[in-house]
Amino acid sequence: MAYQNTETRSDSTSESQHDNALSIPMGEYETRRAPYFWERKLLTKLMEYVGGPPVQFELWDGSQVRLDGTSPRFTLGLTDPKALYHLVANPNLAFGDLYSAGRLTVSGDLTELLTTLYRATHNARQQWPAWLEKLWANHAPRSTDLTEARQNIHHHYDLGNEFYRLWLDTAEMQYTCAYYETPDLTLEQAQLAKLEHVCRKLQLKPGQTVVEAGCGWGGLARYMARNYGVKVHAYNISKEQLAFAREEARRQQLDHLIDYVEDDYRNISGQYDAFVSVGMLEHVGTGHYSDMAAVIKRSLKPEGLALLHSIGRNRPMKMNAWIEKRIFPGAYPPSIGEFMGICEEGAFSVLDVENLRLHYARTLEHWKERFEAHLDEVIAMYDEHFARAWRMYLSGSISAFETSSLQLFQVVFSHGENNAVPRNRKHLYESPAAPESV
Amino acid sequence: MAYQNTETRSDSTSESQHDNALSIPMGEYETRRAPYFWERKLLTKLMEYVGGPPVQFELWDGSQVRLDGTSPRFTLGLTDPKALYHLVANPNLAFGDLYSAGRLTVSGDLTELLTTLYRATHNARQQWPAWLEKLWANHAPRSTDLTEARQNIHHHYDLGNEFYRLWLDTAEMQYTCAYYETPDLTLEQAQLAKLEHVCRKLQLKPGQTVVEAGCGWGGLARYMARNYGVKVHAYNISKEQLAFAREEARRQQLDHLIDYVEDDYRNISGQYDAFVSVGMLEHVGTGHYSDMAAVIKRSLKPEGLALLHSIGRNRPMKMNAWIEKRIFPGAYPPSIGEFMGICEEGAFSVLDVENLRLHYARTLEHWKERFEAHLDEVIAMYDEHFARAWRMYLSGSISAFETSSLQLFQVVFSHGENNAVPRNRKHLYESPAAPESV
Incomplete structure (x- = not known):
């Protein structure tokens, strides 16, 4: 288990009168004297x-x-x-x-x-x-240099596929903001709608090549290969996720179209019709935004389109200390200005920015419902401390998107000189992005 | 005539062998000796x-x-x-x-x-x-402080309504980028489509109030009042434009819905359901972006939407010296990062950015065609030097958008805490924005 707790905990199993099914370990703390x-x-x-x-x-x-x-x-x-x-x-x-x-x-x-x-x-x-x-100042977040980046990602994403399977969508194991094209969509529909929305924004055509930086469990790569007939090189440094991704691609007979690469985004090679990264920029760190710009600059074909999807901020703010320390080491959501700084660094032309903040609040609500429904299994897999920490993380994230402390930006851009760009965004809305049922 | 030329010119009327219908004044320059x-x-x-x-x-x-x-x-x-x-x-x-x-x-x-x-x-x-x-460095652009801003705007926008009428669209005298929803639209259709696109982005409802910063000849204000039944306070510091705007509102019997105010955007008062500014930010200057943010912050209702439409850049660059000196004193198109800086300053939540760069190239082509068709009238109104300068300006602008030296950003944003924001952008594309005929 990658999750680390710095507090010493007792093994007390007494039930909290407030928190459903989670015990309060109080054994070794002074509790008898009256408050001063x-x-x-x-x-x-x-x-x-x-x-x-x-x-x-x-x-x-x-x-x-x-x-x-x-x-x-x-x-x-x-x-x-x-x-x-x-x-x-x-x-x-x-x-x-x-x-x-x-x-x-x-x-x-x-x-x-x-x-x-x-x-x-x-x-x-x-x-x-x-x-x-x-x-009350937040602490300095951890480095996202090559070695530390691997540790950071391992800490969170290698918790175990079985854990994430308990509460992520069953369609493509998406651990990023879904797209609730209509408010009544299920989590599975909304996650598939997100994948479709991303593909439409990239205007993928059969036979094209795509490089993906940070592919999670590989769902976007498979969606692109399956529905758009493109070849995908998908990079990730989480071993657990890659094992799942490869197995699933084989099962879906898509392995001839997808190369899941265990490597850092900074080592991406080749040139592609599309560059896509969904939910990785949060882990890059502002100190490496120029690396990110350089990688996209060199790996995107002259007429290619790039899409970055990331949690962001309305203005630069330090990362929540608890989330950065306990849940997402090294994470930092860029402000919209810092995000655009990546595009300026690469002299890219920003074509489209969409903010899906409230979609992330809804996604997290769906995740939390399922998480709570599987609480016993989570406790059995890890322990109560872990389960309470993740409840806090999921609840806190819903609140953060709901109160606009966090944003979700999807940004499409191209090389500055590319005139073969979409003239409008009608093609995103010509038919429903979500399947009728999953 | 506001247009100022620093070169001494002759009154020669000899025809150029290259440039159709424009004479070359060479009288007082040495032309007889051989080049060294x-x-x-x-x-x-x-x-x-x-x-x-x-x-x-x-x-x-x-x-x-x-x-x-x-x-x-x-x-x-x-x-x-x-x-x-x-x-x-x-x-x-x-x-x-x-x-x-x-x-x-x-x-x-x-x-x-x-x-x-x-x-x-x-x-x-x-x-x-x-x-x-x-x-070859460009010179320092002129100030955009209150007094100079009036001079800057007077220099360009008070050239005379009759001049602009020769080559702008006949529908609503729009001197900003049109929206070619389909490539075959006429200038009139595309300008009306732009107005409709802006209104849809602002999700206007009858009875709402709108404040417009920099209203040109008042076309957007009239479109909003006519088609959406909203009340508009439209600010401008160009006397010539305001005279036209007021007359046209009376003619269209919309004057009960529109208040055209001769004042600087910094003096906007009141609170509105929507804040809109199309083609004014180019004249604000980076030194006044925090004024701009503060004005929007105080004049937008908690659940209001704001839209800024402006020429921009992929990265910060000095304004073209000739355009700034001869055509648009004080003008500076912000980079996408500088643009977002306004939103960060106001702690706004950026909801939607669209880049209409190639639409502006097309708009300018349409303007230039009409300008050339009315060249004799332009010369009669001003002189050949003026006509050649404007030909250079229009051609240079087409090139600048075509080569991606300039961008056109339409940015929609809200107060950070506003959760009554559009969840997606389907409403922009449900029916054609352009009228079938004008």
Whole structure:
């Protein structure tokens, strides 16, 4: 298991009164003494600094702390004094860690709580004093150089195909934003619609060649080969994903059209009619955007089209510390300006930018529903700490897209001199992108 | 006449052998002596530095200069030695000035020549020595502060409505990129399609309010009022355009829905369901992009949509010196990154970027055809120098879009927190945007 936790945990299996089916390990933390006056005061200050959201705390002795005049919609339980100090000193990191460890519990819907906290904090932080901004600053994210990139990707994507199979779509194991062409689509339909939407944006024709940077479980490559008759070179540095991708291509008798390459995007060779990367740019890091531009520049034919699909931001912001440390080491979603910097670096002509932010919120809701439905299996595969961490990650991500803390940009571009580009985008909408059923 | 020329010109009316219907004023320049050796050498170096395009020079004595081994497709005539020195010392500025003055003549199609020169120079300039880059550097563009902005706009847009009426579309006097939804559209159809496309992107509903920054002759405001039943506050600082706009709104009985305001965009007040600006950002200047962001931020309702339509670049580049000096004082087309900087500044969420570059090349072709058909009237209104300058401007602009030196970006965005945004772009393509006939 690649997932690493820095907290020492007990093996307690006592059930939380708040969190369904997940236990709270409290054995080794002090829980008997009454909270001190200043501990209650610290929580009050914390609530004030995050904009006075409608929450209250319930401490280890059962006593409660709330701001005067508020009507709490959520109760956050703290199981021990140390949890309280962690939370106050570094809420960005500690909230997720304590929740994962069962030392911070939530009554009320976790996603709704996070959305409420995001919105309150977003407005309140304009007024933060400098010392607080500094105290709560996010840590420096990990490197995305060649060696570290392999470790980063291994940490997340090599958790095991069986784990991801529990809650991703059954159609093509897509671990990126789906496209809800109509709001009622199933996850499977919406993921296939996303693949179709991407292919249409690239205007693929039979016999063309495509290079894919970061292919996940290989679903886009297979979709392109199967439905558009193109040859795909698909790069990935996750061994687990590649094993699945190759097996699945053989099963679908597409292996003559697809070459899954275990290598870093920086080592892409050859020239192709299309360059595509769905959900990898988040792992590239701004320090390597010029590498990325150079790779696309040299591997895209003069009349080729390129598409980058990535989580992004409205303006440059540090990555959420907990997500970067516990879930996605090295990850950084570019701001729209930083994203365009890649295109400027390559002197590309940006043809089309689409923002699918709310589609990602919906995708994550679908994932989370399935994740919760398979919670017992997740716990059996890993443990409760892992399951709680992933619940936090999925809920937090829904909130982040819902509150516009995160965006999802699909960007189509070409070499600057290419005049054989699509003149409009009608071809994306001439027929439904989603299959009627899957 | 706002158009200013710094060259002293003669009143000669002798016809050029190259340029249809435009005379070459040569009276006061030395044209009798034979070219010196080094003058021919300078032209050879010039041709080498711009990448050896298939052109030759014909000097004032009828002698020719070409690079060894080239087969010229174009002949550039130089009528006097001083023209030669101007051209070599500062081709960016002198090419247009000398052409306007009739001291540089062109045999062959002007637009094709400029396209050829753009492409050759684009490739060759990577190898330019630093001293040459410095020698040929563009000048600093004019200020776009409040007072200068009025002068800049007056210089171009107050040339006279009768002049623009000669060659713009007869439907709504649109002096911005049209939308050739299908390649066979007339200029009138394509301009109306552009207005419709913009309205669809803004998802206008009857009774909503719109503010427009830089409304030209008011066509978009009238289209919105007429076809979408919205109320429009349209700002402009060109008196001539506003006079036309108001008269036309009265004629169409739309004046109860439209308030044409003679004021700078920085003075926009109120809050609106939509913010739109088509072809004004080019005149704002990067130093005022934060003003622009602040204006949009305060004047857009929480659930409103904003659209900026502007000429742009693939990467930051100085404005063409001749165009900035002679045609569009203060103009600067932002790079896609600089454009997105406005959105980042306002913490906006970028929803949709479309690049209509090749539509602008087509629009300009349509304008130039009509301009040439009305050349006698243009000369009668102004003079031959003016007519030649505008021919150069229109041809140069076709080339700039054709060669991808310029882009046309239409950007839709919202406040970051707005979740009432369009989920996809199908609504843009459900029926033709262009009328069947105009």
